[in-house]
Structures are given as structure tokens and as C-alpha cells.
Amino acid sequence: LTVAENPGGIYTWTKSGSTTPLSNNRTLKVTQTGTYIVDVLACAGQFSAKDSVVVDVEPAPTAVIQSVGATTVCKGQGSVSLTATGQTGATFKWDNGSTGTFRNVNTDSVHTFDYFCYSYNACGDSTISNKIKVIVNDIPVAPTISHSQGVYTASSTTAHWFYKLKGTTVWKDAGIQAKIYTPTNLSVGDSVAAREKENDCFSVYSNAELFGSIGISNVNNPDAELGIYPNPNNGVFFLSFSEINSMNVELSIRNMIGQEVLQKSMDLNGNHIEEIDLSSVESGFYMLTVSNGEQRYTRRVVIQ
Known part of the structure; x- marks a missing residue:
């Protein structure tokens, strides 16, 4: 003055x-x-x-930015919200030229960037804020899985395994990370799948496989599957047929000297589960044969 x-x-x-x-x-x-x-x-x-x-003395500009939630995220999964605070009456300009107190960082692309803003007072003085590093990681490629006799194998050595109970829609984490998964708590009709995980980002689910299915094909539907569970068993077990349309099949089970212990005709259409009770037969190895008149499939059943 x-x-x-x-x-x-x-x-x-x-x-x-x-x-x-x-x-x-x-x-x-x-x-x-x-x-x-x-x-x-x-x-x-x-x-x-x-x-x-x-x-009226205008306060010197100050600027502090904070994140609302995590700053390391997966591609395409929401956004990262940043908020700026400063002196009374401050106006803010972000690194991309946008203005305002808030900024949402898009996660549609993989990137790592240090975000910041400038704070201005009424006199036009400015200062730069602290920087917040935002990391957007890529989604890994989903594995593929196959199975044989209740053992599931993934294309990845670090696959995370999941299962879904029959009649439900929710996948549950099996708590197993490995190339090979041998479930012990599932029943015929349940499903198994796997996901890859990198940088805390999960892939989509792999192809799903029915638990207990053996993966046989038939002339009517190459995607049809036959499952036997449990195997070995105490004489009571289940046959699971999936994706079989209008297939008339004959079921025969014989002991190791060729004696037939069970013969059954079935008309199948779509998914079907058949309970087999051989609790009255002796323990040992038995051969199960499924035939549709044009093709025959034979599997071994172990009764303990």
C-alpha cells in the first residue's frame, strides 16, 4: 500500500x-x-x-490430489476416480486440460501414467499438485482345459480352477492353482473351468467341462459326453449323458469273465443322469459298454 x-x-x-x-x-x-x-x-x-x-489477501495456491479406491486396476473394469483439494476458492486444471475438482481415469486401454493437476487462485498464481501413478493392467488370455477319467488339465501351468454345482449359475473358487486339477468334492452334472491370473487380473473363464464325463463322441452329436462317477465306487454310481439328442442306447455291464451283470435299454434326449446299482455284485473290475447300434464305447468300472 x-x-x-x-x-x-x-x-x-x-x-x-x-x-x-x-x-x-x-x-x-x-x-x-x-x-x-x-x-x-x-x-x-x-x-x-x-x-x-x-x-483482501488471496491465499497462495495449494493442491493435493487423492484417489478414490485402487490405483492399480484391470483393463475395462470400471474407472479410477481422482479428487483435488486446495485453498479456499481454488480452481483446478488437470494434466489433460480438463477442469474441476474430480477426474475419472478411463481403463479401456493398458497404460501407466502419473496424473496431476494445477491449482489457481484469483490472482492467477498457480502450483502443481502431487502425482498419483495409475496402472491399468491387461486381461490375460483364458486357458483351455481338457479332462480324462476325472483329471482336468489346463493349457497353463498357473491356471486357477473353479467349479459350478449342477443347477446353479455361480462359479466357485476351488482354491487350486496348477496345471492339473483332480476334484474330490464334485458330483455328476457339476462343471469345471479355469481362469488365468496375472497382475491381480483374471481372464474370462475357459471352456467348461462336465465333471465325470469321459468325452466320447457319437454319430448323432459329436459334442455328446458320457460320465461315470464315482469310479472307483461301492457298486452304486451314476452315468451322465450330456448333449445327446434322440439317441437310443443299449447299456451292458460284464465281469472280467464275460458274464453280464446288467443289461438296460435307454431312450435319451439331451442331458440325462442314470443311477446304476451293482451293490449286490462282488468287488472287482467290470466292463461297461454303451452302444447306439452304430458305435460302441467301452469303459472300465472298479467296484470296491
Whole structure:
């Protein structure tokens, strides 16, 4: 603040509400908002004058940004929200030129970037905020799986295994990460699948395989499957037929000397589970044959 020069003048600056002199010079540098008063005496005190001015000191700009939630995410899974705070009345300009308190970081592309913003006060002064690193990781490729006799094998050595109970829609984590998975708690009609995981990002699910199925084909539907579970068993087990349409089949089970212990005709259409009860036969190895008149499939059943 500066007052006009008066030859031989005496200047006294004070702040409203206080009688303590702040300066006896023509100029006064202020750093606080308030009303400032200057008293001037001139001509050996024969003349006096007083004036005042209201000063609004704009605070220096400050800027701090924070994330709302995680800053390491997977591609395509939501967005990362950033929020800026600063001095009263601050305006913010982000690194991409957008303005405002909030910024959403798109996760549609894989990238790593340090995000920041500038804070401005009413005087046009500015400062830069801290930086927040956002990492968007790629989604790994899903594995493929196959199975044989209740043992499931993935194309990846680090596959995470999941199962889905028959009649449900929710996949459950089996808690197994390996190339090979041998489930012990599933029943015929349940499903098995796998996912890959990299940088905390899961792939989509692999192809799903029915538990207990052996993967045989038939002339009516190459995707048809026959499952035997459990095997070995105590004489009571299940046959699971899936994706079989209008297939008339003959079922025969014989002991190791060729004696037939069970013969059954079945008309199948779509998915079907058949319970087999051989609890009255002796323990040992038995040969199960399924025939549709054009093709025959033979599997070994172990009764303990």
C-alpha cells in the first residue's frame, strides 16, 4: 500500500481494531486481509489527513490430489476416480486440460501414467499438485482345459480352477492353482473351468467341462459326453449323458469273465443322469459298454 508523498510528512499505518503502528513509511506491505488506516501529519503538524483501504489477501495456491479406491486396476473394469483439494476458492486444471475438482481415469486401454493437476487462485498464481501413478493392467488370455477319467488339465501351468454345482449359475473358487486339477468334492452334472491370473487380473473363464464325463463322441452329436462317477465306487454310481439328442442306447455291464451283470435299454434326449446299482455284485473290475447300434464305447468300472 502506498500513500501520496507529503513534504515533511509523518506517516502512521495501523490496522482496524488495533492502535499498534505497523509502519512509519509511505508504503506498507500487507499479508493479511483487513482494513488498513494511514494517518498523515504535514507542515509540522499543522495539517493532518486520514485514509483507509480494505485489503483482501488471496491465499497462495495449494493442491493435493487423492484417489478414490485402487490405483492399480484391470483393463475395462470400471474407472479410477481422482479428487483435488486446495485453498479456499481454488480452481483446478488437470494434466489433460480438463477442469474441476474430480477426474475419472478411463481403463479401456493398458497404460501407466502419473496424473496431476494445477491449482489457481484469483490472482492467477498457480502450483502443481502431487502425482498419483495409475496402472491399468491387461486381461490375460483364458486357458483351455481338457479332462480324462476325472483329471482336468489346463493349457497353463498357473491356471486357477473353479467349479459350478449342477443347477446353479455361480462359479466357485476351488482354491487350486496348477496345471492339473483332480476334484474330490464334485458330483455328476457339476462343471469345471479355469481362469488365468496375472497382475491381480483374471481372464474370462475357459471352456467348461462336465465333471465325470469321459468325452466320447457319437454319430448323432459329436459334442455328446458320457460320465461315470464315482469310479472307483461301492457298486452304486451314476452315468451322465450330456448333449445327446434322440439317441437310443443299449447299456451292458460284464465281469472280467464275460458274464453280464446288467443289461438296460435307454431312450435319451439331451442331458440325462442314470443311477446304476451293482451293490449286490462282488468287488472287482467290470466292463461297461454303451452302444447306439452304430458305435460302441467301452469303459472300465472298479467296484470296491
